[in-house]
Amino acid sequence: MKTLFYNIKELFQIRENNNAILKGSEMKELPSIKNAFLVVENDLIADYGSMENAPTNCDESVDVSGKMIMPTYIDSHTHIVYAGNREQEFVDRINGLTYDEIYQRGGGILNSVEKLRNTSEDELYHDASLRLEELISQGTGVVEIKSGYGLSLEAELKMLRVIKKLKENYPVKIKATFLGAHAVPPEFKGNQVGFVDEICQKMIPEIAQSGLADYVDAFVETGYFTVDETRKIIKTATQFGLKSKIHVNQFTTIGGIDMCVEENVLSVDHLEVVSDQDIETLKKGKTIPVALPTCSYFISIPYTPARKLLNAGLPLVVASDYNPGTTPSGNMNFVVATSCIKMKLTPEEAFNAATINAAYALEVEKGYGSITKGKKASFFITKPLHSIYAIPYNFGSNLIESVYLNGKKQNTPGE
Ligand SMILES: N=CN[C@@H](CCC(=O)O)C(=O)O
Numbered sequence: 437m438k439t440l441f442y443n444i445k446e447l448f449q450i451r452e453n454n455n456a457i458l459k460g461s462e463m464k465e466l467p468s469i470k471n472a473f474l475v476v477e478n479d480l481i482a483d484y485g486s487m488e489n490a491p492t493n494c495d496e497s498v499d500v501s502g503k504m505i506m507p508t509y510i511d512s513h514t515h516i517v518y519a520g521n522r523e524q525e526f527v528d529r530i531n532g533l534t535y536d537e538i539y540q541r542g543g544g545i546l547n548s549v550e551k552l553r554n555t556s557e558d559e560l561y562h563d564a565s566l567r568l569e570e571l572i573s574q575g576t577g578v579v580e581i582k583s584g585y586g587l588s589l590e591a592e593l594k595m596l597r598v599i600k601k602l603k604e605n606y607p608v609k610i611k612a613t614f615l616g617a618h619a620v621p622p623e624f625k626g627n628q629v630g631f632v633d634e635i636c637q638k639m640i641p642e643i644a645q646s647g648l649a650d651y652v653d654a655f656v657e658t659g660y661f662t663v664d665e666t667r668k669i670i671k672t673a674t675q676f677g678l679k680s681k682i683h684v685n686q687f688t689t690i691g692g693i694d695m696c697v698e699e700n701v702l703s704v705d706h707l708e709v710v711s712d713q714d715i716e717t718l719k720k721g722k723t724i725p726v727a728l729p730t731c732s733y734f735i736s737i738p739y740t741p742a743r744k745l746l747n748a749g750l751p752l753v754v755a756s757d758y759n760p761g762t763t764p765s766g767n768m769n770f771v772v773a774t775s776c777i778k779m780k781l782t783p784e785e786a787f788n789a790a791t792i793n794a795a796y797a798l799e800v801e802k803g804y805g806s807i808t809k810g811k812k813a814s815f816f817i818t819k820p821l822h823s824i825y826a827i828p829y830n831f832g833s834n835l836i837e838s839v840y841l842n843g844k845k846q847n848t849p850g851e
């Protein structure tokens with residue numbers, strides 16, 4: 437089955453070859469063809485080009501006059517399996533408490549842990565599937581989902597099984613990450629060493645054996661997990677064949693980046709507080725920096741110094757961090773807008789950070805992230821637009837008209 441999309445006002449993120457993540461000034465260019473066609477054969481991109489070369493032998497055709505096409509977003513950092521909400525903490529922060537003060541009172545991550553442990557797998561699946569459907573309608577085609585609100589083997593496995601069920605039931609590509617070291621659960625209070633041992637000796641072996649996780653994560657932060665504890669977790673994960681993606685430098689810089697680069701982890705995520713030394717370290721390694729600007733927006737913390745990272749010639753990825761505490765939104769259009777408005781990325785840089793570069797942060801670059809022959813036909817069609825800049829410019833509007841995943845049109849409220 438071949439479908440021709442014709443009269444595309446502008447077809448974005450065309451890459452005949454993409455062999456490496458875009459770095460520094462390479463991110464300035466977002467290659468496109470104006471007045472273009474795109475041919476989808478079954479679930480794959482078969483051809484594209486200028487309208488004058490459009491084929492005439494397709495089974496179906498879709499008129500895209502006035503509208504634009506972009507490969508779907510790749511959201512490489514989310515926590516969308518969670519129970520309930522943290523609306524009261526949101527109001528508490530408005531009234532002056534900090535994220536840390538709320539945690540010290542037993543709230544924050546531990547609030548979500550208590551709720552998740554008391555919620556059935558079916559209910560977790562139901563709530564997460566509604567979130568996932570919303571993300572798809574907002575243009576996301578690949579998503580990473582973390583555990584980390586269970587913090588016991590049993591509750592972490594429950595979360596990971598929910599993620600597996602989402603993988604089975606939705607056309608969106610999903611990668612699962614085990615985040616056992618998110619906070620110390622109440623039963624290990626005062627015995628953090630014991631909890632790290634539990635993660636390394638019991639949880640990682642069992643979870644690796646189950647095949648339910650693609651990656652391992654930890655929250656390296658003052659008051660959460662130390663650099664040495666996290667190194668131990670990363671090394672254990674490596675022994676069990678799992679790569680790591682690590683939360684670092686959200687509030688303080690304590691050497692997490694040095695350690696992650698030394699251990700060659702896949703990505704370091706957050707980076708709201710980054711020293712010049714951290715940037716020098718990142719330049720020496722292959723670890724991918726991931727910024728989460730809508731987290732900065734929601735809890736009013738500094739934004740990742742994205743321009744500094746790009747000026748240093750580093751690659752950059754942006755992701756949503758969708759979670760109940762620090763970012764209760766996974767709208768990647770808003771992530772792109774916030775990247776432009778607050779981190780001063782150009783729209784071209786922001787779209788590159790949310791598509792092709794993000795594919796590298798989830799190791800899906802062979803199948804996703806650009807309009808390339810042979811990649812999955814996962815893309816969104818905009819409403820009629822003057823230019824693609826409208827997406828970050830009209831930051832509160834839904835400008836996505838339809839979403840195709842693996843060549844199939846999805847339900848979108850935008851239509
Ligand atoms: N900071 C660590 N983890 C999440 C927040 C978790 C929560 O507050 O529930 C984050 O990435 O922001």
Ligand SMILES: [Zn+2]
Pocket residue numbers: 513514515683757759
């Ligand atoms: Zn996170």
